[in-house]
Amino acid sequence: MHELPEKVQRWVSDAVGDGTQVATATGLRQGANPWFLTFEPGGSVEAAVLRLGNPADPDHCQRFATEVAALQVAGNHQLPAARLIATDLDGSAASALAVLTTVLPGHSQIPTVASTERLQGLGATAAALQAVPLAPRAALPLRTRSIADVDFAAQRREKGTTALLTVAEERLEQLPAPGGPTVFVHGDLWFGNTLWSGDRCTGLVDWDCAGAGSPGIDLSGARFDAALMFGLPAAEQVLDGWQRTAGRRAERVAYWDVVAALGTLADMAFCVPALHDQGRSDLHADLLGRRRDAFLSTALSRLDADDQ
Structure with a gap:
């Protein structure tokens, strides 16, 4: 497990349900937040993406509110975006701002030559x-x-x-x-x-x-x-x-x-x-x-x- 606080892990597990526990957490941006999570086998969800922020930082609060609102609009219009699993926009449950989403297929690595x-x-x-x-x-x-x-x-x-x-x-x-x-x-x-x-x-x-x-x-x-x-x-x-x-x-x-x-x-x-x-x-x-x-x-x- 890579630096995910226990309370965050509990919040994620509760959001996913079925008693599912986080197995691994891999940083997606220069080895850190947001996180790619995998779960112990047997649950209904195999993987998810978790973004965390500081609830005491007004800029973080605005950015997380925007992220959630944008994902809702994208979902309503079938745009290519992840779907929301759970959110904590005041940090009261996860002790951090938290947005948990589904995993999209593909990768973001940029080729040296583009078709x-x-x-x-x-x-x-x-x-x-x-x-x-x-x-x-x-x-x-x-x-x-x-x-x-x-x-x-x-x-x-x-x-x-x-x-x-x-x-x-x-x-x-x-x-x-x-x-x-x-x-x-x-x-x-x-x-x-x-x-x-x-x-x-x-x-x-x-x-x-x-x-x-x-x-x-x-x-x-x-x-x-x-x-x-x-x-x-x-x-x-x-x-x-x-x-x-x-x-x-x-x-x-x-x-x-x-x-x-x-x-x-x-x-x-x-x-x-x-x-x-x-x-x-x-x-x-x-x-x-x-x-x-x-x-x-x-x-x-x-x-x-x-x-x-």
């Missing part, structure tokens, strides 16, 4: 979300960008920025934010938050940045990640998959591409550990920075001509 099918599949997954209309609510607030609870602009002001990032910030300030109805957004749609079986996307995980917003948030978030992982042409395959599935042309792509690229720091080293954890040890800060800048420069050049 057209995989890239288009990521776009198709983003398009499935935009088909769900959603008004903002307390647990699923209005989102205007990915990873909305991290102020990347403030961090760049503190740690340093680049001329290109500064130009992009100033350019966005001159433009009105796109309007229109809001839809269900994942809010952190990158390959590390997707599961795959071959080239088929089997699910999305880590819903704690979800909310209501423009379809462009997830589409360009996925496009930007594809460009970082595989190079600029990969982003166009994601767009193609999105448009094929949505049955329409995506709107304001250049605008949302700029927004997505601004969800970074000048030094891309900040995201390297997460990428290495997903199997991409070939990626380093300099390469990621060049790919980020190529994506952002292309988006800026398209802004004035963007008549979408």
Whole structure:
């Protein structure tokens, strides 16, 4: 057993029922939380995923409430997401914030080369979300960008920025934010938050940045990640998959591409550990920075001509 407190184990066992006991707990993110649990043979559940948080931390409380609300919406609309088994959103039963879910098939390891099918599949997954209309609510607030609870602009002001990032910030300030109805957004749609079986996307995980917003948030978030992982042409395959599935042309792509690229720091080293954890040890800060800048420069050049 790997560092799961006894009270948490009892809570999990009670939630699963049938007297089932936790057999193993394996950290899924750099050897830690969330946890992949297996159970002693004979029960009705063979495995589950457990996410834990600190009930004294308001940010954790908000993230867990968002995760649960998002999984409920996803379940109601048959989206590729885990199903809830049990929750403790105040820590009273488990002595921690706790969300226990079913296990989705597939893995999140990112290949060094992506097929057209995989890239288009990521776009198709983003398009499935935009088909769900959603008004903002307390647990699923209005989102205007990915990873909305991290102020990347403030961090760049503190740690340093680049001329290109500064130009992009100033350019966005001159433009009105796109309007229109809001839809269900994942809010952190990158390959590390997707599961795959071959080239088929089997699910999305880590819903704690979800909310209501423009379809462009997830589409360009996925496009930007594809460009970082595989190079600029990969982003166009994601767009193609999105448009094929949505049955329409995506709107304001250049605008949302700029927004997505601004969800970074000048030094891309900040995201390297997460990428290495997903199997991409070939990626380093300099390469990621060049790919980020190529994506952002292309988006800026398209802004004035963007008549979408």
